[in-house]
Amino acid sequence: MSISSTDHPTAPDSDRKAAPGAPVRPGAYRHDLDGLRGVAIALVVAFHIWAGRVSGGVDVFLVLSGFFFTGMLVRRGEGGSVGVLATVRRTLRRLLPAMVVVLAAVVVTAVLLLPHTRWSGIASQTLASLFYYQNWYLALSWSDYLAADPSVSPLQHLWSMSVQGQMYLALLLGVALVAFVLRRVESWKPLAEHPFVRRAGRGGLLRLTLAVVFAAVAIASFRHATEGVSTQQGWNYYDTYARAWEPLAGGLLALVAPWVRLPGPTREALAWMGIAVIGCCGWLVNGALVFPGPAALIPVSAAVALILAGAGRDTAAQPVVNRLLATAPIVQLGSFAYALYLWHWPILIFYLGEQHQRRAGALDGLVIIVVSLVLAFATHHLVEEPLRERSKPVAARVRRRARTAPGRLLSGPVRLLADRRRLLTGIAVSIVGVLLLGSTVAWQWDNSAKAHAVGQLDPTKYPGAAALTDHALVPRAPMRPTTEEAPADIAYPTRDGCISDFDTRAVITCTYGDPNAHRTIAVVGNSHAEHWIPALQLLGEQYRFRVVVYLKMGCPLTVAEEPMYKGQQNPDCKDWSAEVIDRLGVERPDFVFTTVTRPSDNGGDETPQDYVDVWSALSDRNLQIIGIRDTPWLRRNGIRYRAIDCLAGGGDRINCGLDRSEALSPQNPAEPPASVFPNMHLIDPNDAVCEPQHCAVVEGNILVYHDEHHLTASYSRSLAPELGRELRPILDWW
CATH class of the missing domain: 3.40.50 (Rossmann fold)
Known part of the structure; x- marks a missing residue:
């Protein structure tokens, strides 16, 4: 789930920020929400590494995403066209570069550390993450018992990015459509001159219409999620429609926030309640079993409370909690929270896989966090920041300056270097993306060609269970099905x-x-x-x-x-x-x-x-x-582990099996x-599956298990x- 700093709903220009902690006018950029990102990602990382539980941070992020994105779209819609294509380009420019870098790192690490039998699954999830359908891939994997990977994927966490990407597209098209219809309404004179329409104005009418639409869809989504908890929670957890009410809650908040006027004591109470609930949510409920059903109201309401607590106030007049969230260290953490979210999970999963353990200890957990922070900081400053603005060829910038200010042609070497850095970064990320896409598609193609069911085998070469029950002679012959054939x-x-x-x-x-x-x-x-x-x-x-x-x-x-x-x-x-x-x-x-x-x-x-x-x-x-x-x-x-992974990793029929006891x-x-x-x-036919003391994974030249x-x-x-x-x-x- 993206935690990148997309357009802020209350700032006229999200790239033009005041210094953290400085007094600003009401409605300006809110650094406390950047800080909330930092707190939420810290909880996500800590709970993933040490508790193995869902913290509720993802749900907070979804609310913030809906709040940020809807606010930006409404501001554009109030002024005219929403700019669908421009918004898509700008959003992808913010989100894809860091994603491509992390996915490429995961693919390379998978090749180095994982057996080749795992590569196809990694390739499938890489493509699913790159094209923002990872949540549906995982939902279908849960539904298909035989497709489920025996170990957790290093890309599993990217389901939430896919949900957010799909919701971004839905919000963008929805707001653009409503804005377009309202512009047509303005051109119809009888309706345009109606007192209510004139009194509300374009902005008010847009917000009111969107509020009605968002509320209706959010209610339907919440009902769907509530039903899904008790009927098919494995699917429900990844279902975009079941999750839609969370970003829509943030979107509704962005629509009504300009009119919120709460007394100081109420704001203080909301802020303290919100931060306390967010901090405790992971212990209050097991989110994997009940989110995004009614239990998700806990983190969602907490995020809403913190947003409302600081709405419409100068930084100095905000509640204590919001002022703390707006301090420089927490805001800095929030600025690269997206990259931290991307990095921490694959590092954790690869580490646990290498150590053959289910949980990270206190010390190794700290090491994982430090490594994740370093990589996130580097990704943010070397990849994300240079590409925040559209790259322009250096020569074009030079020609433009020569026309408009020839005397200043040589006065901006720093700006030119920044242009060059931006261009080179964009080219490098694009090359990595093309290589990543090509390699994963090739893996998928190769695996599809090799995976197939085995026909009837010659019993003289492949006695299988008869080697145990009838002491049949087992000649030297290659194992069938092979590790590539076995999944089919x-x-x-x-x-x-x-x-x-x-x-x-x-x-x-x-x-x-x-x-x-x-x-x-x-x-x-x-x-x-x-x-x-x-x-x-x-x-x-x-x-x-x-x-x-x-x-x-x-x-x-x-x-x-x-x-x-x-x-x-x-x-x-x-x-x-x-x-x-x-x-x-x-x-x-x-x-x-x-x-x-x-x-x-x-x-x-x-x-x-x-x-x-x-x-x-x-x-x-x-x-x-x-x-x-x-x-x-x-x-x-x-x-649980797959026999084919163990064999492909260098194991044999005995050490890839287990003691019968x-x-x-x-x-x-x-x-x-x-x-x-x-x-x-x-x-009890297990004497035809296991030897007296051991259960091997190959008997009579036939592979016993196609999965775990x-x-x-x-x-x-x-x-x-x-x-x-x-x-x-x-x-x-x-």
């Missing part, structure tokens, strides 16, 4: 669109195996039930039974009142599960196939009580259940609760004989 070697339902994603409430069913058979196995649950479909497909074709899938991403069958996924409520899972259980009771498959364990946070695996409650619901409908123990998840120190408890945790259910039949915890379709197919041996005494069909 996925279970069939995802490939076929036969699994409900996070934003799909509907129950989607498809049939595998022998579609004309009279015997049916219903595979029910999430993607860990799904990754057995390639094996079941072969068994169904061989032994003539149907496999009907009822699958939803991130949703094991549940009867819980508030199902959770990644710490967030997933209400669609509850409704989807209820419908599936009812349909199973009506359609009555011969067996219901589902997972009965999951990894435990303390190591090993577990069977949650919710799973047992589901067995009861299925038993009440007299359904036979095949409960399969889940396969190991790749985790180190609680951090870390992934699986000594006893199948489903056995004790299942003993009271006569219709429950447990199977899902089987490749190739390895699943190799499991068909062992799965058939486990199912035969239960099904008695062969």
Whole structure:
């Protein structure tokens, strides 16, 4: 999210600033809001590095952005044309150079530190950030379980810049359209001579119209965000429409601020309340779980309070808090807050990745902050400042001076040097931007060409699970799928669109195996039930039974009142599960196939009580259940990782795996609760996935995992004989 100093809503020329702390007339440039930027970015950085929480600073920035940008647009609209193209050029000139520099640094660092399997993801997010759709990229990644990166992206924080860029464009077009319509109204004499229109004037009519429009859209956005918190918060957090009410709150404030007249004590109270709430917001609520819903009113209201507290007053007459925010050190921090925001997150993520830890300690956190400050200061002074004004060729400036003031042609060497510096900086940033765009597009193209599902493998060269179960000979052969092929070697339902994603409430069913058979196995649950479909497909074709899938991403069958996924409520899972259980009771498959364990946070695996409650619901409908123990998840120190990243980084099949005791408890945790259910039949195929002491990531020349915890379709197919041996005494069909 941009924290750059775009046009100030109360200053006639945002590039012409009074010295911080100097007395200024009411309505002039407010340094306290620059200081508020500095405080907010300090909180964002501190909470990211040491607390791993959302501070509310992003929400403060969105309010300030709406306040700044709307004020600038309204001033232009009051005087005539808003100047859409000029505003776009000027905004991009302020925001893109620093962004390009940081993105280029991230790309270079990724090449140096990350395995090549991560490069494509970095390239995708680089393009998404560069073209301001990173928030939608992340929202779709959350919705697509199999696209989610196992580690946090060094560019994840740029979602907020994309939201702000999209809101800038929406505000610009909205204000320009209203201003255009009002100019046409002025040309229609009967309406132009109406007493209300004449009394309001162009400026008053523009502000009033915009206030009505902004208020209506903000209310609709707030309602959308409120609903999204309880239905699809993972998407809601990144949704521009859900976030729109925050910058619109700032925009509304810019429209009404000139008429605000508050008594001194009220201003003092608002200022102290605002700064206290902003400082405590990160501890009051866990913003990642509830923003931008009603809880976001906390930081938004605090920002509004601080803006109102200092509105329409000289610096010397402002509340104490606003005067403190306007002091030189805090204003200076605010001046390069944008660059600091850009730099701190990738530095933090790369550091944690190299150290293989989830949090930075006190000392290393301070080092990260110092490095971020140094890079932000350099970026601000070497990149942002030289490009604040449009570059002009030095020769043109010389010719103009020769015409207008020939005697002063040689009196401005400093100005000419500044022109040259501005020109060279612009050329350098442009070259970096072109190289950045070209390299990321090339990465994407290359990855798309290499990623594809693997067909049927020769079992003599690729015995897969048979190497463990039948001690099959494993000849020397290259691993398949390769690290490039693996991301596309996925279970069939995802490939076929036969699994409900996070934003799909509907129950989607498809049939595998022998579609004309009279015997049916219903595979029910999430993607860990799904990754057995390639094996079941072969068994169904061989032994003539149907496999009907009822699958939803991130949703094991549940009867819980508030199902959770990644710490967030997933209400669609509850409704989807209820419908599936009812349909199973009506359609009555011969067996219901589902997972009965999951990894435990303390190591090993577990069977949650919710799973047992589901067995009861299925038993009440007299359904036979095949409960399969889940396969190991790749985790180190609680951090999931992808096998392909480890292998591409120089690891081997053993050290990229994990000890069996870390992934699986000594006893199948489903056995004790299942003993009271006569219709429950447990199977545990993990001896075909893990060796007695270790779970490797490659067996029989076949890669076991295509990500951090899902089987490749190739390895699943190799499991068909062992799965058939486990199912035969239960099904008695062969």
